[in-house]
Amino acid sequence: MRYISTRQTGGRTVSFEHALLQGLARDGGLYLPERWPVLDSDALAALSGRPYAEVAAAVMAEFTGRAFSRTQLAAIAAESYAGFDHPATAPLVQLGPDRWLLELFHGPTLAFKDFALQMVARLLDAVLARRGRTATILVATSGDTGAAAIEAFRGREALSVVVLHPAGRVSEMQRRQMTTAAEPNVHNVAIAGTFDDCQALVKALFADLALRDEIGLAAVNSINWARVAAQAAYYVYAALALGAPARAVSFTVPTGNFGNVYAGYAARQMGVPIERLVVATNRNDILAQFFETGLYRKGQVHKTLSPSMDIQVASNFERLLADLSGRDGAAVCALMAELAERGEFTLRGARFALAKVAFAAARADDDACLATIADVWRESGRMIDPHSAAGVHAARTHGAGAGPMVSLATAHAAKFPDAIERAIGIRPALPPRLAALAAKPERVTELPVDAAQLTRFIRDRVHARQRECVA
Ligand SMILES: *Cc1c(COP(=O)(O)O)cnc(C)c1O
Numbered sequence: 077m078r079y080i081s082t083r084q085t086g087g088r089t090v091s092f093e094h095a096l097l098q099g100l101a102r103d104g105g106l107y108l109p110e111r112w113p114v115l116d117s118d119a120l121a122a123l124s125g126r127p128y129a130e131v132a133a134a135v136m137a138e139f140t141g142r143a144f145s146r147t148q149l150a151a152i153a154a155e156s157y158a159g160f161d162h163p164a165t166a167p168l169v170q171l172g173p174d175r176w177l178l179e180l181f182h183g184p185t186l187a188f189k190d191f192a193l194q195m196v197a198r199l200l201d202a203v204l205a206r207r208g209r210t211a212t213i214l215v216a217t218s219g220d221t222g223a224a225a226i227e228a229f230r231g232r233e234a235l236s237v238v239v240l241h242p243a244g245r246v247s248e249m250q251r252r253q254m255t256t257a258a259e260p261n262v263h264n265v266a267i268a269g270t271f272d273d274c275q276a277l278v279k280a281l282f283a284d285l286a287l288r289d290e291i292g293l294a295a296v297n298s299i300n301w302a303r304v305a306a307q308a309a310y311y312v313y314a315a316l317a318l319g320a321p322a323r324a325v326s327f328t329v330p331t332g333n334f335g336n337v338y339a340g341y342a343a344r345q346m347g348v349p350i351e352r353l354v355v356a357t358n359r360n361d362i363l364a365q366f367f368e369t370g371l372y373r374k375g376q377v378h379k380t381l382s383p384s385m386d387i388q389v390a391s392n393f394e395r396l397l398a399d400l401s402g403r404d405g406a407a408v409c410a411l412m413a414e415l416a417e418r419g420e421f422t423l424r425g426a427r428f429a430l431a432k433v434a435f436a437a438a439r440a441d442d443d444a445c446l447a448t449i450a451d452v453w454r455e456s457g458r459m460i461d462p463h464s465a466a467g468v469h470a471a472r473t474h475g476a477g478a479g480p481m482v483s484l485a486t487a488h489a490a491k492f493p494d495a496i497e498r499a500i501g502i503r504p505a506l507p508p509r510l511a512a513l514a515a516k517p518e519r520v521t522e523l524p525v526d527a528a529q530l531t532r533f534i535r536d537r538v539h540a541r542q543r544e545c546v547a
Contacts, residue, residue, distance in 0.1 A: 077113065077141035079301065081105035082398035083412070084405040093143045093203055096196070096302045097211070099295025100282045105405070106395050107301045112345040113138035115312070117321040120348065124316045128165035129153040131316070132195070132309035138346065139305040143203070152202070156194040159184050166191075166310045168317055168482070171456055175471055176482045177464070178314050178327075185253055186488035186509065187384075188336065189224035191310060192303035196296050197228035197235075204234040211292040212538050213237040214281060216274035218332060218384045219246040220487060222264075223253035225296055230259040236291075236538050238263045240274040240530075243522060246383055249491050249510060255518035262519075263537050269525040270377045272389055280527040287531060291538045298335025299391045307339035308346070315348050318480045324349040328438070328470040328483045330382065330463040331355045331363055334390035336484065337435075341396065344434055351478055355437040356470035358382045358445065358462075363390055367437035370428040373420035381442045381462040381495045384487070389415075400427040438470035445469065449499035459489035459496055459504050 078089035083105030090098075095107040115123075115138065123131050133153035137146060144152070157165050162182035169177045183190025204211055213235055215225045222239040229237040239254055243266035246254075255264050267274050275297075282288060282295065296303065315325045327350065329337040337355050344350040357364045358380045366372045374388050394408060400423070401407040414421040423431065440448065445465040452460050452468060460468060464485040471483045489496050490504040497503045523529055 077139055078110045079107040080110050080403065082108060082394050082405065082408050091143065092139060092141045092302075096143075096199060096203060096300065097294055099297070099300045100279070102285065104279075104283065105408070106299050106392070108395055108398060108403070109139060109301075112342070115346045115348060120312070120316065120321040123312065128309075128313055129157045131313045132157065132306065135309040135312055136195070136305055139301075144199070148202070152195065152198045156198055159194070160190070166313055168314060169458070171452065171468070171483075174480050176314075176318070176480060177458070177460070177468070177485050178310065178482050179485045180310060181461075181485060181488040183224070184227045184509065185220065185223040186491055186507065187220035187224060188307075188484070188486045189220045190227070192298075192306040193221075193224040193228040193296060195306040196300065196302045197232065199302055200294065200296075201232055201234060209292060210234045210236075211294045212534065213294050213296050214240075214278055214534070215295070215297055216240045216271065216278045217246070217254075218242070218271040218386060219250035220384050221297065222246075223250060226254055226257045226262050230257050230262050232261065236261045236263065236541055238265065238534055238537070240265045240267050240277060242266075242271050242274055243268050245270065245379060245386070247492060249493075249513070250383070251520075252513040252516070252518065253510075255520045256513050256516035258516075258519070260541060263534075264520040265530070265533065266520050266522045267525055268522065271387055272377060273525045275389070275391065277525065277527055277530055281531060281534070284531065287535075291534065297391070298333045304335060304339045304342060304392070304395075307336060308343045311340045311343035311350065312348055314482050315343070315350065318482070320349050323479060324351040325480045325482060326350065326352040326354065326474075326478050328354040328356050328467040328474065328481065330385060330467040330484060330486050331357055332385040332387040332390065334363065334392035334396070336486070338392045338395055341434060345399075350434075352474070353435050354470045354474045355435055356466040357437065357439045358385045358466055359439070359441045360386050360388055361439040362388050363393070364437040364439040366423075367431065367435050370423045371420060372415065372423070374415070381445055381492065382466060384463055385466065396431070397423075400430050436474055438473050440466040440469040446495070446499040448472075449496060453500045459500070460485060461487040461489045461492045462495045463487050
């Protein structure tokens with residue numbers, strides 16, 4: 077399996093290992109498999125009823141090429157999901173006739189990001205050990221990625237992890253999950269800006285090729301292909317549980333950076349019978365607007381009860397644009413340039429029609445999310461978090477008569493106690509993993525939206541740590 081960049085015009089390809097280590101391609105594009113691997117009906121049927129880690133290893137194997145043996149992948153997958161606190165890893169819960177919830181919050185940080193990061197940290201560790209190298213992980217987070225990355229990378233010898241979060245724009249629980257890690261290889265930075273500012277800083281630092289080589293910068297944001305690949309596994313797992321390959325399934329996906337739902341699209345491209353992928357947004361509805369009209373227009377970022385979806389420029393969307401454009405890098409560059417210059421572009425004709433084949437969209441503002449949390453509580457006695465509520469809301473508007481509809485539950489309700497209390501008047505009990513955080517001291521550095529200052533900070537920290545390691 078070889079990889080190309082969404083922006084490239086020549087025929088150059090790179091290995092999975094390269095895509096894993098680099099994250100972002102040097103031309104500023106994102107890596108995509110050169111062609112989609114196929115899981116045919118027999119391959120799918122053979123995975124039916126298998127434990128989650130086995131399904132994950134089989135799906136990963138389609139993407140890793142020669143980088144890992146089957147045995148290595150099986151061991152890495154088993155270890156990655158051993159720390160999840162539900163025997164099914166990703167349990168399906170029935171909400172109503174043909175309506176399901178796929179609970180993706182049973183990992184160590186209680187959000188779905190653990191699925192990809194637990195796996196990616198181990199893949200990276202294995203590759204670095206093989207090469208005798210060290211790396212610096214740089215992550216921008218709207219909340220949950222940072223926590224999941226820190227949890228996956230803390231204490232790993234060969235890796236430093238630097239996490240940027242928008243100051244004051246993540247929940248207290250999300251912040252504590254990040255800033256209470258005491259390991260010296262963990263560095264938290266609160267940026268005086270939005271998540272989009274954090275993401276732009278990451279892009280700026282990656283564009284500094286000298287810095288990139290000097291400290292071995294690696295990205296595990298959802299732009300890293302390995303994360304998308306790891307996430308494709310739970311779509312396969314859920315589809316199998318509900319009757320695939322014989323029966324098609326649809327999903328509603330609480331969406332921010334378009335990584336999660338793009339993993340669903342990857343599973344669909346691999347031959348998993350997925351009827352529709354419903355992109356669920358909150359008030360930050362650039363993607364909902366796109367799938368309705370073809371217009372992709374950057375707006376203001378609004379703060380909502382679902383902060384991990386408070387995003388206007390969805391990085392992974394470029395991957396879909398590449399697919400819709402027939403992998404024509406020049407066409408993708410033209411769209412991205414238009415977006416940079418004019419703040420918008422419109423997709424028309426065949427490319428937009430193609431987008432509508434697999435995708436639909438729905439938006440839910442805070443009131444709709446609160447009402448959905450209350451409805452689900454009343455109907456099933458389950459507490460869902462405000463992100464998951466956007467997905468369940470989407471299922472209510474798109475679910476009728478289309479076969480099983482699975483709403484992805486992306487975070488545990490207890491991570492957002494204020495919203496839950498507002499919706500149903502009850503504060504969710506804190507799971508032990510979260511309760512322990514309140515007593516721990518926090519470590520965080522505040523910085524403005526300034527690439528030069530951030531570069532200085534990272535150089536100092538990483539070099540100090542390298543000196544420590546030598547001494
Ligand atoms: C990250 C996150 C999302 C958004 O996922 P994307 O892959 O960025 O689209 C939704 N809900 C929760 C709880 C998240 O942590």
